[in-house]
Amino acid sequence: MTQIASDATLSGLRSRPFPEQEYLTRLVAVQQRMAERSISSLIVADPANIYYLTGYNAWSFYMPQCLIVPVEGDCHLFTRTMDAAGAHYTAFLPVDRIHGYPDYLVNRPDAHPFDWVVERAMEIGVLVDEVGAYVAAELDAHFFSVRSYLAIQSGLKCSALVDSNELVNWVRVTKSPLEREKLHTAGKIAQRVMETALRELEPGRRQCDVVAEIQHAQALGAHKLGGDYPAIVPMLPTGETAGTPHLTWSDLPLQKGEATTIELAGVFHRYHAPLARTVVLGKAPRKLVECADATNEGMAALLEKMRPGNRTCDVHREFAQTIGKYGLTKESRIGYSIGIGYPPDWGERTMSVRPEDETVIEENMAFHVILGMWMDGWGYETSESMLIGPYGPDLLTDVPRGLTAKE
Numbered sequence: 001m002t003q004i005a006s007d008a009t010l011s012g013l014r015s016r017p018f019p020e021q022e023y024l025t026r027l028v029a030v031q032q033r034m035a036e037r038s039i040s041s042l043i044v045a046d047p048a049n050i051y052y053l054t055g056y057n058a059w060s061f062y063m064p065q066c067l068i069v070p071v072e073g074d075c076h077l078f079t080r081t082m083d084a085a086g087a088h089y090t091a092f093l094p095v096d097r098i099h100g101y102p103d104y105l106v107n108r109p110d111a112h113p114f115d116w117v118v119e120r121a122m123e124i125g126v127l128v129d130e131v132g133a134y135v136a137a138e139l140d141a142h143f144f145s146v147r148s149y150l151a152i153q154s155g156l157k158c159s160a161l162v163d164s165n166e167l168v169n170w171v172r173v174t175k176s177p178l179e180r181e182k183l184h185t186a187g188k189i190a191q192r193v194m195e196t197a198l199r200e201l202e203p204g205r206r207q208c209d210v211v212a213e214i215q216h217a218q219a220l221g222a223h224k225l226g227g228d229y230p231a232i233v234p235m236l237p238t239g240e241t242a243g244t245p246h247l248t249w250s251d252l253p254l255q256k257g258e259a260t261t262i263e264l265a266g267v268f269h270r271y272h273a274p275l276a277r278t279v280v281l282g283k284a285p286r287k288l289v290e291c292a293d294a295t296n297e298g299m300a301a302l303l304e305k306m307r308p309g310n311r312t313c314d315v316h317r318e319f320a321q322t323i324g325k326y327g328l329t330k331e332s333r334i335g336y337s338i339g340i341g342y343p344p345d346w347g348e349r350t351m352s353v354r355p356e357d358e359t360v361i362e363e364n365m366a367f368h369v370i371l372g373m374w375m376d377g378w379g380y381e382t383s384e385s386m387l388i389g390p391y392g393p394d395l396l397t398d399v400p401r402g403l404t405a406k407e
Helices: 020-036 047-054 113-124 146-155 167-172 177-200 207-220 239-243 286-305 312-324
Strands: 041-044 066-070 076-080 098-101 134-137 160-163 259-268 271-281 335-342 345-352 366-374 379-388 393-395 404-406
Touching (some): 020 066, 020 167, 041 047, 041 167, 047 066, 047 167, 066 113, 076 113, 098 113, 113 146, 146 160, 177 207, 177 259, 177 271, 177 379, 207 259, 239 379, 259 379, 271 366, 286 366
Parallel strands (some): 041 134, 134 160, 271 404
Antiparallel strands (some): 041 066, 066 076, 259 271, 271 379, 335 345, 366 379
16 A cells, blocks of 8 residues: 555644544444444445544545444445545544555456455454354445445355445434534535525526536635535526426526526535525416415424424424415425435435334434425425424524515
8 A cells, every 4th residue: 555644744634524532432323233233244335424434535435445344343444545545634544444455456347346345354353254143234325336245245155244224324313513513514505505596596697607606605615614515416497397306407598487496505524404495587477476385384384393202204294284275285205314415415314204204303313304396397496404403493594485586
């Protein structure tokens, strides 16, 4: 491996967002969950979870990499050699717990980096291969491929390879005081970015020009604190496409009389505060105004339910009953847990605000409640990001809700 300078010479170069004790506390919580489930080793592949447990932050997740956590003892990071050489800049791990697999294993049809990772991890002793032992892996993580799974399975002769069932993600749902500070800062950035978007939307401007201003504001940050890149690019469905979620932008000009739904996020040290609003350039049609009014009433009602002790399904029912008075329905979920995010998603993949989810809301959880009313050729979208306080939601932004009309 490339020679790495001593800790003393690098002290001014580090950019870890948390002190070492924060990471150690998180690791203990994960290892306790592992012990409860009789898991000997945990293979963490989600870059958000690797960041949560070590601080490692780089655009290296497109290649096979993982953190291996034993039920007792120290965790070790495994990544490509060229990335391992710089991992110490962000990860709190000492260099002897960062391992780089050789580059000749990259993009090979006859070999895979996890062949090397499994062998090395067994040598170190962080990966257990014994009869009756369970090795858990993040089988549903976005960057954990089928070939990664098969390589690990092939390398384990005795241990059973099982799904982690988002073990680390569920540890993440309760935010520490330092994490809550990150989310509040992300909220301040989100507010500035949304205010920029609302200001820049004008008839005749190209959609891409507006998005350029949004992305500039995302990087610029707020209150002298720089912003980070978002896990999801700004979404800007416009006109007829406003009736469909998750569309981005084009180089077409914005048209007078059309509505645009804006969904974006403020990001600080990988913590995301998403936010959505809807703008109409000109006089809004009656159906859009009525939908917006009903949806906003539903938002106010559900926020009253976002309190510790209530269930996420209770929150959904409150919203559904409120908009139901106006003949409206919404089949998809209306919220999910948030925190750390890496492409392609800023959700934590744990709780969802929907009828089937009976998770009890607790203080210091974080949610993005997003109400997208997607109709035939038109739509309305509004959202709020929040931390759960002792008596209800603490909103991360203060951008007026409701339909914004720009004459």
